[in-house]
Amino acid sequence: MARPTIARVDLQALQHNFQLAQGLVPDGQCLAVVKANAYGHGAVAVAKALDSMAAAFGVACIEEADELRQAGINKPVLLMGGVFNQQEVIHAAENNYWLMLNNQQQLDSVIDADLTQPVTVWLKVDSGMHRLGIGLGDVSTYYQQLQASDNVLDEIVIATHLACGDELDSTFTDQQIKQFMASVEGINAPLSISNSSGLLAWPQARQHWNRPGYMLYGNTPFSGAHQDADKLRHVMTLSSEVVAVRDIDVGESVGYSANWTAKRPSKIATIAVGYGDGYPRQARNGTPVIINGNRAPLVGRVSMDMITVDITDLADVAVGDEVVLWGEHLTANEVAECAGTIGYEVLTRMPLRVPRVYS
Incomplete structure (x- = not known):
């Protein structure tokens, strides 16, 4: 598989x-x-x-x-x-x-x-x-x-x-x-x-x-709206899946360096994507992903093959659910801004280990 x-x-x-x-x-x-x-x-x-x-x-x-x-x-x-x-x-x-x-x-x-x-x-x-x-x-x-x-x-x-x-x-x-x-x-x-x-x-x-x-x-190469750039259609959708879901208590941390700690009882989803797949390691806590059409924030450090997100406010998230890292409703530019870089870098650093599926 x-x-x-x-x-x-x-x-x-x-x-x-x-x-x-x-x-x-x-x-x-x-x-x-x-x-x-x-x-x-x-x-x-x-x-x-x-x-x-x-x-x-x-x-x-x-x-x-x-x-x-x-x-x-x-x-x-x-x-x-x-x-x-x-x-x-x-x-x-x-x-x-x-x-x-x-x-x-x-x-x-x-x-x-x-x-x-x-x-x-x-x-x-x-x-x-x-x-x-x-x-x-x-x-x-x-x-x-x-x-x-x-x-x-x-x-x-x-x-x-x-x-x-x-x-x-x-x-x-x-x-x-x-x-x-x-x-x-x-x-x-x-x-x-x-x-x-x-x-x-x-x-x-x-x-x-x-x-x-x-x-x-x-x-778009611009930071704001533009009449012609707004007519562009997104081309790449980077996606993965939820591979684990767990509950953590107040005061428990997630990921390397323990740079995020739960302030409430929280539900955490682990996603099979990381900086080895071109997802920016510098993406900060709060960087959005989309799960089942809803946004959820990144929590904890991005690791080579996995990220973790807080799904406490989402209903019915399960192992196998699709996660969009960027695409039509979440641009590479937005993710890049959360990582302190630009969309050009995020896209061009996409490694060959990520399969491209063309349609």
């Missing part, structure tokens, strides 16, 4: 979310970001579900791109982190991987490579995030070097990344967009600015190429 912890992935909801993204840019194209195992949802299954819809896919590194190719995904794949040596450039050219170039070293590795066919290049510009990318004043120089190379296909995409796009009242985002647009003035090239937050909330960031990621999986 299998352990009951599973992640159900709704591929129709995924497709709905992609259509929402694409609908925001009717004159542009969307590249579906499937890095980090499609934010924990399963890169191959997600890419296959979006293969007829997405113009291309985005990954962090060549190993993630190879996984898609080996699974029969033939759409272009953008290596968003670039390449790390000339051998990767050759491998990318042979497999129709697009290359994001972030500095002179990466540019030289493309120009100097012995290629049998040219590659598609994206040029990353640092418009204020100061993580990766060439300087705003260097765009024309780099662009001309790439144009002059026989190793580079004619259509060079110029891209940047927003640092504060998820902050709807940010003035920094407007500043970034203006600085980026000024840096490419006079250059006739397709542009890319938008990640999920840019696509949803910053119309001026919607360009020829857009890079939705987090939103595809049904999660």
Whole structure:
């Protein structure tokens, strides 16, 4: 009998979310970001579900791109982190991987490579995030070097990344967009600015190429309501089951470190899920789960394979009852906030031992 912890992935909801993204840019194209195992949802299954819809896919590194190719995904794949040596450039050219170039070293590795066919290049510009990318004043120089190379296909995409796009009242985002647009003035090239937050909330960031990621999986990048983000449909439901129920007296504690003590006679349910399944260890007492449609609070430390919740106020909870850790009525964002992190981390840390069930 299998352990009951599973992640159900709704591929129709995924497709709905992609259509929402694409609908925001009717004159542009969307590249579906499937890095980090499609934010924990399963890169191959997600890419296959979006293969007829997405113009291309985005990954962090060549190993993630190879996984898609080996699974029969033939759409272009953008290596968003670039390449790390000339051998990767050759491998990318042979497999129709697009290359994001972030500095002179990466540019030289493309120009100097012995290629049998040219590659598609994206040029990353640092418009204020100061993580990766060439300087705003260097765009024309780099662009001309790439144009002059026989190793580079004619259509060079110029891209940047927003640092504060998820902050709807940010003035920094407007500043970034203006600085980026000024840096490419006079250059006739397709542009890319938008990640999920840019696509949803910053119309001026919607360009020829857009890079939705987090939103595809049904999660809002914003802390509050947003008219378009609120149309997203959740994709993953992480669930398990009650494996034990016990009564404890006033003054008795639960779990490692005894960091929760009963102040009343209490009924405790043990659930077969823990940080070994991607449930955040730092989730604090009171973090909600859903049992039989009702919320119940986490009590005691999260352990590797189990959590405990207080079901004193719920009726008729029994061994075998389903428990939802996050899903339609309890978002990964909410659980992440209770753990002092963000939904992106909670989802991408989902380990392979949790079976994904696709529908």
